[in-house]
Amino acid sequence: MKDELPWIYRYAQGFVDFHASGSTTAKAIYPIAKLMNAHCDLGNLSAGELRELYHVTEEDLELIVHYGQIVMPHLDAFINEFYQWLRTQPEFDLYFNDSATLHRVQSQQKRYWEDFFSADISEVYVQKRKSVGANHARIGLPLPTYVSSMYRSLRIWTDVLYDHSLEPERYARSLKAITKLIMLDTAIVVDTFMRQTNCIIAEQHDSLMQMSTPVTEVWNNILMLPIVGIIDSKRAQDIMTAVLHKIADTHSRCLILDISGVAVVDTAVANHLIKITKATRLMGCTCTISGVSPAIAQTIVELGINVGDIRTTATLKDALRDAFNDLKLVLHEDGTPP
Missing domain, CATH: 3.30.750.24 (STAS domain)
Known part of the structure; x- marks a missing residue:
């Protein structure tokens, strides 16, 4: 089935191409930045406006909910598959160096995907995605790692855990809908991350300016x-x-x-x-x-x-x-x- 939808995987592959090429963070988020309308301030958009911007329709949401009923019973299998991959990444030991932290993050990740496949794009949903971006900025998790993890998640949900129970045409539309919502989620997280990072940089700049004028x-x-x-x-x-x-x-x-x-x-x-x-x-x-x-x-x-x-x-x-x-x-x- 995957070969019938090469454009979707090429589209998502843009998320992670930077990881293999060793590009900088700015280059890494370029595929996401292209999706973020340069004339829109994502931080001030409502849930409805974000849906409209990323063309997430009611049909898309229905497709996501139905697909979630197929794959969500395998949520624990998703977590196992995802962390098998994450353990191969250099950031794993840096950010998940104790079992308590790992367990807490895994629990948060389960709730994240439960919200995702409920497809209830409300203001609460958007705020939760903003919290993800703010938390990543606070702990200094690199954007390339986040974007790469979203691409990996897409592949696990739509390839590894898929049971081939849908008709090819419906699977194609479901995959397109899931990709749209992942793009929306990622844009919110990246936008919040950049805002938070810019605030931190501004504060550091002010501190340096104070230190640079020692009369x-x-x-x-x-x-x-x-x-x-x-x-x-x-x-x-x-x-x-x-x-x-x-x-x-x-x-x-x-x-x-x-x-x-x-x-x-x-x-x-x-x-x-x-x-x-x-x-x-x-x-x-x-x-x-x-x-x-x-x-x-x-x-x-x-x-x-x-x-x-x-x-x-x-x-x-x-x-x-x-x-x-x-x-x-x-x-x-x-x-x-x-």
Whole structure:
């Protein structure tokens, strides 16, 4: 029977082709992403709208329920078959390293397929699929593993456990209906996974931004901020906010911005630095930019960037010496501060 429906298996095989080729996660979900209308926000669609989007008809649901009556008595056999395959995957030992976890996941999986073959596509059904995506994102289960497991499940339900009791034409329509609903389920899970992952990345980005603006009081009335990496508009605003608050808290009179860790200084970066120095000056704090390498200096000149009256130095040591001079601190003969 399988040979009469090669398109369905090729369609589903797109879920797992990436697994053999070693593609990245982004490439792995491409077959799913093509099914997810780029102009639709799946997270805000109702159950009815999702059904319409994936063309899941009432006839499809009736076919799924009837097919479930054939295969669901073999649910335990499905679990055994599925986990025989899963034990061969590298993720098994990582995510199912104890019997309690394995038993809990197997129980959840049974409920998943009971819901699936009940074919009651309600808001509760959709919410349960979203929970799957959120849980996978929370534990860090790779999308390729999930997509591959859905393809494997499709093959077990429609090939390994099928008893050939249906007429060929009805089997063909049943298989098409099951594939549609698996596509719908997978789209919901992938969409939720990506949303959750993006939230985690955004939170991590915010944490890194906070860590990347460590304004330190290195001496009385002298602040220093080492900048590493790329300076974009968002980070420049974070730097300015952190610097101005620190100046207000400490009443410091000198600030050193060390950019030796900034790889590229173009017009945009230079403008950000100029804004920061002007803002600090308005608060009565003199700003010096240290760590200006020959390559950065040459780039600034070639770009014709007007740095105005901004004070720059090649090294942090020179910047500190200038700050001590501004504060009228007399250095020892060896160059150390008093």
